[in-house]
Amino acid sequence: MFYLVQELLAVERLRYSTQKGLISEFGRRHIKEGDLDPEFGRILSKGYERRMFGDYGQTDIVSREMARTALDESGRFLREVKKLFPDAR
Secondary structure: OHHHHHHHHHHOOOOOOOHHHHHHHHHHHHHOOOOOOHHHHHHHHHHHHHHHHHHHOOOOOOOHHHHHHHHHHHHHHHHHHHOOOOOOO
């Protein structure tokens, strides 16, 4: 999700060096402006939290349910955000 949003903002001639900055700008430009349902901003933020937990958390155990939810949400996110690209079909 992060790389997709990074590419979307790059197409818009915007670049961010941190994930938090990227998430914030994505929310400002595409959630608050009404391009996407706010649910997709929450999915992206939750993905960031999961990544931080996975990389820096106290455990490396992820349940099947957590993994399945993350995959489902990221798939929905991908399908919706791809529609924002200028040449989207």
